[in-house]
Amino acid sequence: MSDLGAVPVPGQFVLGEMTSTYTLPPLPYAYNALEPHISEQIMHLHHGRHHQAYIASLNALQKNYSAAAAANNLHEQLALQPLLKFHGGGHINHALFWPSLAPAQSDDALYPETKAPSLVAAVAAQWGSLGAFKAAFTAVLLGIQGSGWGWLTHSGSGSSSDHQLSIVTTKDQDVPVGDVVFGIDMWEHAYYLQYLNGKAAYVAGVWQVVNWTTAEARFTGQRPASVDYITVTLSE
Ligand SMILES: [Fe+2]
Numbered sequence: 001m002s003d004l005g006a007v008p009v010p011g012q013f014v015l016g017e018m019t020s021t022y023t024l025p026p027l028p029y030a031y032n033a034l035e036p037h038i039s040e041q042i043m044h045l046h047h048g049r050h051h052q053a054y055i056a057s058l059n060a061l062q063k064n065y066s067a068a069a070a071a072n073n074l075h076e077q078l079a080l081q082p083l084l085k086f087h088g089g090g091h092i093n094h095a096l097f098w099p100s101l102a103p104a105q106s107d108d109a110l111y112p113e114t115k116a117p118s119l120v121a122a123v124a125a126q127w128g129s130l131g132a133f134k135a136a137f138t139a140v141l142l143g144i145q146g147s148g149w150g151w152l153t154h155s156g157s158g159s160s161s162d163h164q165l166s167i168v169t170t171k172d173q174d175v176p177v178g179d180v181v182f183g184i185d186m187w188e189h190a191y192y193l194q195y196l197n198g199k200a201a202y203v204a205g206v207w208q209v210v211n212w213t214t215a216e217a218r219f220t221g222q223r224p225a226s227v228d229y230i231t232v233t234l235s236e
Pocket of ligand 1: 046
């Protein structure tokens with residue numbers, strides 16, 4: 001329903017009802033690969049149920065939004081925007097999360113100094129050492145109230161030495177501003193089945209499975225973070 005009326009604009013390009021359909025990106029490792037730090041059960045539920053649910057809702061919302069736009073129903077479009085933000089953010093954030101992790105015994109997780117030399121140097125320049133950075137990040141993660149995420153982001157252009165790193169948090173499924181280096185899911189669904197209320201133990205476990213190769217590639221611009229969530233098809 002629209003009582004606002006649509007004023008045709010000469011030369012305006014109309015997309016009609018073409019919509020994007022997002023699909024669940026596969027995990028870059030087996031469901032049990034992050035054991036014992038993140039259990040296979042959690043990974044199955046978190047990836048196959050939670051992330052999939054955000055994508056299913058996002059796809060349905062996109063279709064409804066597209067139909068509302070085609071009908072010039074501004075009220076419906078506005079009503080859908082907060083839901084799109086939540087479920088679209090849920091997709092983006094989780095798609096950024098999975099490649100941020102790697103099996104604890106892999107070189108990607110074991111050797112930050114060799115797998116992420118530019119990033120580790122930048123971290124040391126800002127926080128003094130990798131250990132000091134981890135402590136600062138951990139404190140921020142443990143300070144999150146309710147559901148949210150912790151992120152290491154960078155900004156700047158040109159050589160990596162120009163980049164400013166930031167530890168930021170986002171609430172619920174808000175997406176971070178800035179280019180993501182890595183992110184840590186602090187929703188209870190990410191840890192409760194295994195760690196119960198042991199949030200600090202979960203964070204300690206996550207530090208054992210950070211994928212420093214992904215982090216370095218994102219930091220140096222070799223891997224735009226957006227490539228992790230653009231699995232999409234267009235349809236009418
Ligand atoms: Fe999650």
